[in-house]
Amino acid sequence: MSAISDAPARRPSPLRVFTGPRMRKFMRHRLAMLGLIMIVGLTLTCFFGPYLLPYDELYIDLRARFSPPLTENHILGTDPLGRDIAARLFSAGQISLTVGFTAMVLSTLIGTVIGLVAGYFGGWTRTGLMRIVDAFLSFPSIFLMLTLAAFLQPSPTMITLIIAVTSWMEVARIVEAEVRGQASRDFTAAARMIGAPHWWIMLREILPNVTGPIIVAATLTVARAILLEAYISFLGYGIQPPLPSWGNMLNNAQQYLESAPWLAIVPGVAITMAVTSFNFIGDGLRDALDARSVK
């Protein structure tokens, strides 16, 4: 093992995909830069904005119900209980972004492990695992997700888990396809010859070579996870009030569409902005990191 443990000192960092020409290519991608600026701005606003507002998201002011945007201190207006929409939007953003990000980390982890194992071992292991992936992919997951969310305790943690277990398949497929090519290469054979264990070869020899596609898939998964949380919460089975999320802010908006349209417009714009940003960034990353991408 000593020969192996000496090696990492000269080993290029797995994050080398972020340096050199690839990084420059990414920086030149205008949409990706726009996405990056939008999402950083949105995140900073959601996490630091509340300190600048005179109201918190739970403060109820019944005299100021249904104030349209720009009334007194309510920049974005108030909701049917007179709560400040800007304050609710920011703290909802904290929850929605956190749920989306955490669900991405979890599903990327599940997908990477399954893809690595399936691609590395091949044979029956691959057939079995990839059949499971196909089964999950071919199912209208929103039905299953709603059933799970409706019958389990719908806390933010539970919603995150439900989204994660229904969105790992894409990553698994990508990783499996990448790893399959790597498993038979010379450096893998060399590592096996000097007696490296399977897990070591998978994590230290193969995984660093497939980080690019994983990062692309992970970015797009955040977009998907934010959308899914919004769907479940909109239908009333996601994040539960009084805790706000972008999805459940839209939950009651439909009945006030005529009298208070800002209730529906404001959170929807936030969701669309966040999801668009991640999709733009993902597109830029794919152009920069994926050598085979056809454009």
Add this chain to the structure above:
Amino acid sequence: MLRFLLNRVLQGAVLILIVSMIGFFVINLAPGGPLSQYAMTPGMSQADLDRIAAQMGLDRPLPVQYLDWLGNMLIGDWGNSYRDQSPVLDVVWRHMWATLLLMGTSTVISVALGTLVGVLGALKRYSIFDYMATVGAMIALSIPTFWFGLVAIFIFALELGWLPAGSMYTVGDQSLGDYLIHLIMPSIVLALVNVAIWSRYMRAATLDVIDQDYVRTAKAKGLPHLRVVSAHIVRNALIPMITLAGLQLPTIIGGALVTETVFTWPGLGRLFIDSLGYNDYPVIMGLLMFSAILTVIGNFLADVGVALADPRIRLG
């Protein structure tokens, strides 16, 4: 061919079985249980609840209940709705047509529009149109369907008053024109995401065939441009799209669920949401099964369709 059929039927059966197990055990193990609806009725004692449980067979162990349910399902008895005691298959059947109408119309729109945008984008690659279509598709994929529906209702129903805000027909006026007017907004809203996906894939598929030898031959023998595009490029580019149509089915069903909720469309999606609210276990299970079966059939038809359209592909 026979092997292919057997293989697919077996795979489909396993998928449906897995879905049924997950669904059945999740809803039955959750706190509350099927009787929580009755437990809220005033004057209902524990003895009454126990009697109802015994009558409905809910006092037996879960695996026994599951096998019982599975056996009945296979012979066409999907249980009765807790809400009005009508058989689940009848309830599903009643709501199915509205959903199929919505999904069908929306699919026709998205295939037509997606093909057009995708082919034009590929033919005029890197043009302003192509760029706009690419960015437009990415934004369309980022807009939540239900929010797009809300905005559409706000603009076209409430502000402009051109279209009805929801439901499938006006009570008292159930003419064909009335149905069509109610169909416009939901089907376009549901189509948005699919136009985006379809046009992206169609663009890639067109780029794949555009440099093929047979396209060059067609051009060289002096065929008019339009004929080269329609008969040689588009026709061949459409073949992989058949598979995509099968794969997109779960997305369309899921989208229909949300669209139906926003537009109070009396289809399966609304039925599902209502049934979740009522803890109507048999209907929830029935709809889970129905969507799984529909997906399996859709994927199967897509595979057969590809084989029929492309003589190079053999099923096996």
